[in-house]
Amino acid sequence: MIYAHILFGLENTLYDADLQLSMARMNAVKAMIAEGLPLNHESLYMMLEQIVKEYGVHFPKHFDILVERLGVKYSPRIIAAGVLAYRETSNVYLKPYPDVQSTLLALRDRGIKLYLITSGPPVKQWQKILSLNLGHIFHDVFIEERSDIMGGPSKDFLKNVLDQLSVNRNSILAVSGLENEINVFKESSIPTVLVMRGASKYSAEKAKHAATYVVESLDKILKIV
Amino acid sequence: MIYAHILFGLENTLYDADLQLSMARMNAVKAMIAEGLPLNHESLYMMLEQIVKEYGVHFPKHFDILVERLGVKYSPRIIAAGVLAYRETSNVYLKPYPDVQSTLLALRDRGIKLYLITSGPPVKQWQKILSLNLGHIFHDVFIEERSDIMGGPSKDFLKNVLDQLSVNRNSILAVSGLENEINVFKESSIPTVLVMRGASKYSAEKAKHAATYVVESLDKILKIV
Incomplete structure (x- = not known):
């Protein structure tokens, strides 16, 4: 030996952490769009990636910043939709x-x-x-x-x-x-x-x-x- | 009309929020026991209820306090086991x-x-x-x-x-x-x-x-x- x-x-x-993160972010922005965020999901996904890069991966309020940056009125409903979709998707892809x-x-x-x-x-x-x-x-x-x-x-x-x-x-x-x-x-x-x-x-x-x-x-x- | x-x-x-909370807490202490906490689950459950009463239901570190109060060395593994079991159980019981x-x-x-x-x-x-x-x-x-x-x-x-x-x-x-x-x-x-x-x-x-x-x-x- x-x-x-x-x-x-x-x-x-x-x-596959890369896949997990990208799927979770994509589903989060889609859920937030369904609750009223403007823009298409590709643009929002890219904005979110940018925010994660700026604030670090463990910062707890990426979605708050995203909503703020879009000039949308603070909405706990939209943020909650993002958090939920993010968590659910993360769990699905957290498999060895x-x-x-x-x-x-x-x-x-x-x-x-x-x-x-x-x-x-x-x-x-x-x-x-x-x-x-x-x-x-x-x-x-x-x-x-x-x-x-x-x-x-x-x-x-x-x-x-x-x-x-x-x-x-x-x-x-x-x-x-x-x-x-x-x-x-x-x-x-x-x-x-x-x-x-x-x-x-x-x-x-x-x-x-x-x-x-x-x-x-x-x-x-x-x-x- | x-x-x-x-x-x-x-x-x-x-x-049924009461059922959801009690089941989530019970499964959390059981998972923490499986990872090494001493005492039986009834006693730990009662300690956890007491901590929630003292620190408020939205305080984010109930399990940290529980581990500390037991005099057990800080263990992110034990706390993580509690958090996971709590979340999974909460989701299961979050049904209208x-x-x-x-x-x-x-x-x-x-x-x-x-x-x-x-x-x-x-x-x-x-x-x-x-x-x-x-x-x-x-x-x-x-x-x-x-x-x-x-x-x-x-x-x-x-x-x-x-x-x-x-x-x-x-x-x-x-x-x-x-x-x-x-x-x-x-x-x-x-x-x-x-x-x-x-x-x-x-x-x-x-x-x-x-x-x-x-x-x-x-x-x-x-x-x-």
Whole structure:
């Protein structure tokens, strides 16, 4: 066995976070249009993306800003319609990729230790992990408390986790579907697996030469370890 | 036609809010126990009820306080489990009583104007109304912005609504399943219908003589108007 410890990213690695977010936003703007917002859904979607970029992904009042920016009178009804559609759609798409559970169990059966490493508000990240039904499958979960970004630990946090694990770095493999996450692992000289799927696939293409291994689906890592 | 305008309460009138809240809290503490909280679910449920009473129903961190009060180390995992179970259970029980839609449509068909009057954070109240699929059925919705209590407008807010409606008070009927709501309507000299159902039925019993009419189910108001 070459790799006795595997660190997994969460978003775009274990589930399709890009698809989840874009579908949730699209259904939210459609629901808000049905309750009276002007403009077409493509334009509103683009405005919403812009607001998320400006205020950060964890800001709780994106829809309020959207309504305000359109010059529409404050309407709790329109905002509530957006929130509801967003939540319902998010839940529908918060499902692990179909090969996640079987791959993780197969790795555990081989005696490999499995870790999840992610960043965001801890309670929210745990809501994702528990909704995905992955709460018990990892030997440990490391969450960096951050409110500014989604996905990917900082270099310092990763260093801290590696210190806690206290094992030979060559026995650690890091698996992620996010380009920035792969880069953080690479900076810490950990062999990486880039999972090439999800909506961000093409931007990840650039990072292809940065990863030690590139796979099309998670179950392919069974042939690597 | 005696009553041309009907004001409806929301909680315990159009859906069973007491049942929804108690089921959501019970499933939340059970999920938190499964993730490591000590004590049995009856004791935790009672502690949670006490915290809700102290901090108000709209306070966003009841579970954090519960974990703290138990002397358990802060755990985003345990809190996330509680939040998830609470939300899922709430959604399941956020359904109108079976006779609500048909009764409201029958009243509309008779040319009666239907109004909803409630209090709470407006976006949250609208989320309930839209989830219940009652967004389009009322001719107007009046929400008093309050963060301290659940259900029931203040006397001042009701007066304001009545001024806006600007109709003869004898042509208005108020329908509610909440004792405090019935009392507010009564103070404004509006004929009232107390709907005797839901978990708070027995405390409402006391208010029986206060209401102009008492019915066992919403569809019975078709015989009153």
